[in-house]
Amino acid sequence: MINALRGMKDLIFEEAERYRYITETAARIAQNYGFSYIETPILEETRLFKRSVGESSDIVGKEMYQFTDKGGNDVCLRPEGTAGVVRAFIQAKLDRQQGQKYRFFYFGPMFRYERPQKGRLRQFHQFGVESFGEAGVEEDFTLIQMLADIFDTLGIRYTVKINSLGCKECMPPYRESLVNHLQDIEDGLCEDCRRRIATNPIRVLDCKNESCQNLLKEAPRITDNLCEKCDRDFARLKHLLSESGIPYEVDANLVRGLDYYSGTAFEFVSDEIGAQSAIAGGGRYDRLVEFLDGRPTPGIGFAIGIERIMELVQMPEKSREGWYLGAMLPEAVEKLLTLAHQQRKAGEKTVVEYTPKSLKAHLKGADKAGARYCAVIGEDELSNGTIWVKDLEEKSEKVVPLTEI
RNA sequence: GUGGGUAUAGCUCAGUUGGUUAGAGCGCCAGAUUGUGGCUCUGGAGGUCGUGGGUUCGAGACCCAUUACCCACCCCA
Numbered sequence A: 001m002i003n004a005l006r007g008m009k010d011l012i013f014e015e016a017e018r019y020r021y022i023t024e025t026a027a028r029i030a031q032n033y034g035f036s037y038i039e040t041p042i043l044e045e046t047r048l049f050k051r052s053v054g055e056s057s058d059i060v061g062k063e064m065y066q067f068t069d070k071g072g073n074d075v076c077l078r079p080e081g082t083a084g085v086v087r088a089f090i091q092a093k094l095d096r097q098q099g100q101k102y103r104f105f106y107f108g109p110m111f112r113y114e115r116p117q118k119g120r121l122r123q124f125h126q127f128g129v130e131s132f133g134e135a136g137v138e139e140d141f142t143l144i145q146m147l148a149d150i151f152d153t154l155g156i157r158y159t160v161k162i163n164s165l166g167c168k169e170c171m172p173p174y175r176e177s178l179v180n181h182l183q184d185i186e187d188g189l190c191e192d193c194r195r196r197i198a199t200n201p202i203r204v205l206d207c208k209n210e211s212c213q214n215l216l217k218e219a220p221r222i223t224d225n226l227c228e229k230c231d232r233d234f235a236r237l238k239h240l241l242s243e244s245g246i247p248y249e250v251d252a253n254l255v256r257g258l259d260y261y262s263g264t265a266f267e268f269v270s271d272e273i274g275a276q277s278a279i280a281g282g283g284r285y286d287r288l289v290e291f292l293d294g295r296p297t298p299g300i301g302f303a304i305g306i307e308r309i310m311e312l313v314q315m316p317e318k319s320r321e322g323w324y325l326g327a328m329l330p331e332a333v334e335k336l337l338t339l340a341h342q343q344r345k346a347g348e349k350t351v352v353e354y355t356p357k358s359l360k361a362h363l364k365g366a367d368k369a370g371a372r373y374c375a376v377i378g379e380d381e382l383s384n385g386t387i388w389v390k391d392l393e394e395k396s397e398k399v400v401p402l403t404e405i
Numbered sequence B: 001g002u003g004g005g006u007a008u009a010g011c012u013c014a015g016u017u018g019g020u021u022a023g024a025g026c027g028c029c030a031g032a033u034u035g036u037g038g039c040u041c042u043g044g045a046g047g048u049c050g051u052g053g054g055u056u057c058g059a060g061a062c063c064c065a066u067u068a069c070c071c072a073c074c075c076c077a
Helices: A013-032 A044-052 A060-061 A082-091 A138-154 A171-184 A191-199 A209-219 A228-243 A306-310 A330-345 A357-367 A379-384
Strands: A043-045 A065-070 A076-079 A102-111 A123-132 A159-164 A262-269 A276-282 A299-305 A323-327 A350-352 A375-379 A386-391 A397-401
Touching: A013 A102, A013 A123, A013 A138, A013 A306, A043 A044, A043 A082, A044 A060, A044 A076, A044 A082, A060 A397, A076 A102, A076 A171, A082 A102, A082 A123, A082 A299, A102 A276, A123 A138, A138 A159, A138 A228, A138 A262, A138 A276, A138 A299, A159 A228, A171 A191, A228 A262, A262 A299, A276 A306, A323 A330, A323 A357, A323 A397, A330 A379, A357 A375, A375 A379, A379 A386
Parallel strands: A323 A350, A323 A375
Antiparallel strands: A043 A076, A065 A076, A102 A123, A123 A299, A159 A262, A262 A276, A276 A299, A375 A386, A386 A397
């Protein structure tokens, strides 16, 4: 037997329906916010991700499905969605339309070669949005509000965490003073933290190790070291969230894992799904477009981990729908086929059972198929050109001519 | 990459200190006076106990190896 590869899953029946329900709901809401659908290739040049996501995260360093294609290109399966959308944005020369706003949403598979666990797969799916050209912090607020709308509509509980990562003016000096502080206390830190001083110092603040946390009480916080503009923006974001009734907490340890983030960062978390609790994350990336050779353009986006919310979604109740057609005699089966075609052309969901069976068996079959109507041709009906129809919901039944169903 | 856990029917799981024909519930199929679904009852099909070695008179149970899955760390959505 051949099984799916490790960390890759089939979506079937209820899970497939959930996936569709989530993407359709999120897409509908994103369109209401003025975002339009974009689809970009799953396969991209490796250097796109090296330059955008950056080398500091494990994603690019060791988790990419990377290979050389038959033309000798160094390519990989996308590990996230933003880089491809930004590449497409620049390639379409939309960055030349200074002052214009462009807003996109997308969804689809992403690939990371990680050890699978709850809420983590090697092929997983994200729904994301990217907004270009709008530098105002109102856009940051609006994206958070959109996420809240999406999760509210899906019936998912969450908490919102926000932070500001500063800009190119205030982040580097902060980072430097943090690293200095960390080096002073390095001897007391755990092995992971000592490594992180060089790779991703802000992550150290987030260490789950209690002894590390005690040492970190005196560490400088980014939110106390923002420049005037970043500080003003962050204050306004908090104001807008409060005014709109979206509860949030400031988490100065919240870091986005990807190098391209700056300014506002946010994360939606759930406490119902195990260790991988981040169900959506995003933030501003005002420098990314120029990193990828476009004209400087402010940008902000988020992504939802679809698998992570899959089991949290409250699905709407589904009701009986459509027709089940059956025959009790072999000679009647052909009549069903022409009838089914008529029904389907008329937009009615219709399934046909080709095997002649007892009426009882057909009723069972119709019930199991979730059909609203069970229609059967038996001996009597065949001889006078009629069909017996039962409404499984209202339990009413009637016999009608085949042409008048 | 590092830890820990689990592998018995289509699914969820029992299986007592090793003992003879390996069980239950759900699901599936068929019946319960021949044309009336969901509920109930009866019957039936379905398992080389993940795989390979070992200990033993005897292994689903114990030991070793291997593979897969799960959970956690790392990282991230």
